[in-house]
Amino acid sequence: MSSLWLISQHVRSMSEPQLSMLWSLAADIQEELRQGAAKPYRDVIKVCWGDLHSGRLKPLTFVRQVLAACFYPQLLESSKLPPDVKRRAEWLLERCEGGSVGSYTLTAGIGDVVQRISEFIRRRDGGVPSRPENIFITSGSQRALTKVLKVLVSSEASPRAGVLVPVPGHSVTMSSAVAQGAVTVPYFLCEEEGWTLKVEELQRALDSAQGVCSPLALYVINPGNPAGLVQSRESMQEVVRFVAEKKLFLLADEVYQDYVHGGSSRFVSYKRVVAEMEAPLSDSVQLASFHSASKGTMGECGLRAGFVELLNVDSAVMEFVYKLFSTDSCAAVSGQVALDVMSCPPRPGDPSYPRYRQETQHIRSTLAHNVKRAQEVLDRLPGLSCQPAAGGAFLFPRVQLPPKALRRAQEAGIEPDTFYCMKLLEEAGVLVSPGCDFGQKEGTHHFRVSLLVCSDVMEELLRRVSSFQTDFMKEFS
């Protein structure tokens, strides 16, 4: 029996990321290499995701020691683990039912870990109060965002609900919104001015929604993904006034808050910006802010833990938020452990502090070096231009595809930038994400490259891309 009739219309309208196809191709190439195939490279460098450990940057020892001791408490008797690791593991195990990280926790997470996250937020935001009951730990920040969207978006609404999303932006979020039955309304970041977000453009996007959908939320990513803008407080204040005036719920994806690459830029949270504005804005703008253990110097993507903090959300809405979050069980306890360490890392004087400091500084300096070096190299290559990034984990260079390359892509029936990425993968063994997965202005082409790799990999990557790009431009000019 055929069962296409079964499929939800909203799920049908989701688009498939082009990266899936490239990922499969990369797997095939890796298999060929394993079998001894002769290629101009010995391995595939995967810089399509922002994944610190996959980029050969090492996990933080303190985090891993605490996790090992939580999973296998016999290690608490070992003399090899520092005393602050043991203390932390004991503290956490006392807060697990039956003293095991294998037990369920509360849906929102272990109470005292949520409390520590709340204290972390308060410190981060210069003392702005944070209430633990507004914080929910989830299996990654993306999961929290989907949940919040699910509460907000009435899939059965007419006209349909709209969510303003940045272009370029995080494709999974847009997919999630569409799967909930929302219409995504694109607003374009201004590439020429370093991918800035302009309120006039938000207004244009809102106007464009007229007659199409009823916009109820604005989604922003700061620091940016794929383009690494770090918003200024002034720009954020303009955004806050805009959402207040238009009665939009503000969804602030702030998972890259720990990646700001020096210079004059500084991360300020939307929570802090809202809270420090004048009344009634400070106590009326409804905000959900997302963070994650997958990013920062910790980079524990595989642990799947993030959280959302809600601000100024009606108690009546909060009731439904609780209800919906409780249909999921808790987030993996290993991830909750990581969030605890993220919120409350070793401090000066603790036995693990010197090593922790050295490891985190190494990651920060590697990243700061990578962003500068990659931007300079890529921006100088023929047919490429690359805006600098003040923050985030990526660069999003623009590719000037020669007409011959555009024709070839068309003949192959694939997107032009997917064609480019496929050639880069096949000929240079470098896997990046095509710009079309993130959205881009019509007629422009880009790719996203992760900077979360160790220096050796970055140098090899830049060598390969440089050589490929020169050949590519020759071949297709």
Next chain:
Amino acid sequence: MSSLWLISQHVRSMSEPQLSMLWSLAADIQEELRQGAAKPYRDVIKVCWGDLHSGRLKPLTFVRQVLAACFYPQLLESSKLPPDVKRRAEWLLERCEGGSVGSYTLTAGIGDVVQRISEFIRRRDGGVPSRPENIFITSGSQRALTKVLKVLVSSEASPRAGVLVPVPGHSVTMSSAVAQGAVTVPYFLCEEEGWTLKVEELQRALDSAQGVCSPLALYVINPGNPAGLVQSRESMQEVVRFVAEKKLFLLADEVYQDYVHGGSSRFVSYKRVVAEMEAPLSDSVQLASFHSASKGTMGECGLRAGFVELLNVDSAVMEFVYKLFSTDSCAAVSGQVALDVMSCPPRPGDPSYPRYRQETQHIRSTLAHNVKRAQEVLDRLPGLSCQPAAGGAFLFPRVQLPPKALRRAQEAGIEPDTFYCMKLLEEAGVLVSPGCDFGQKEGTHHFRVSLLVCSDVMEELLRRVSSFQTDFMKEFS
């Protein structure tokens, strides 16, 4: 600004479990005890969930050693870990990007782990083929079920989509179905005959849906939750014929497959039953079967990992399944590690085998003892009757509430069985789940009690419930 308008109608129609309120009350009582309050008990026994470790049954050493070594690979150099633990950890780390469990894996899980799950299924099902590409690892089986429901249920459909659900049944599933926009159509299990599932009742339920919704799926739980029926192959074949005839998608929740308490009952998977039936049934009935690392002798609820295997699903539908599953990142890698061990445990001859065997046998025999002992004690108490359970992690005794108790509940404005559970919690320090959270025939009252506790806790639990029940019946008769 008020924002109730924001909330999705489907989310509004979800009902809140009564357990939430009881859980908060339990937390208050625990706090009072900590502060030295005088009560007739020293602690709260929480048997409201099926959680092995919270019930003081110990984690399996092999699983925990492998996890510790994966998180902190320096342990691979220690002489304290058995060689098969080290081999397993090395095997797993080789399959993680960058050699770290902190990296993302494929959405469906680490390829070779999925392969092992597929081999486990094939062994379990007496050689019936299982294809890795039909298996998706997720953050718990419940997550997989929600995803499958999301593909199936068109929230915008008219008439609305219907899902047949057992009563009593797993409340979170019903909540998820409602949140997706489906109508749940209850079918009643026959308490008097040991909570059996009857096809006549499925037919009655289907008829009752006429004019209300358009049923597209049947959800079964085998072994049962909250009532521990283990279906016979004959009964399952009848169900398969029914779904084939009515063109329903079969959702088989089989997470308790490892809990069958001796006697003549034996777990057979729906996958196997379908595959071994005659054509065209064997290659046309569409099935999703769910399993989890949270149950079995492993009981690693806190790791959040489960999987779904799909059978006979149209390739066109599969495409959307892939798409929807890929909006989530992978499941936590710690959970994937646990699933690997579940699929491929130590074997005779392996250094860890004797200990593994002893630990798993201890859990099995404790559970088999608990189910027998608890059923006998509870069934004999005044005002209680309790069907035996052939499988699963729970008993679901029926409470005959005296009219005076019913009146008191009504005066307090709460469900009668919530009133009963509240008294049990306050007076005896035992937290169970009220029957109304699972659904029950009108005018009947039940509670669900977990059997996943060590023997000491079980004895103390039965002492408390016995004494409470006698007093309760006296007080309210």
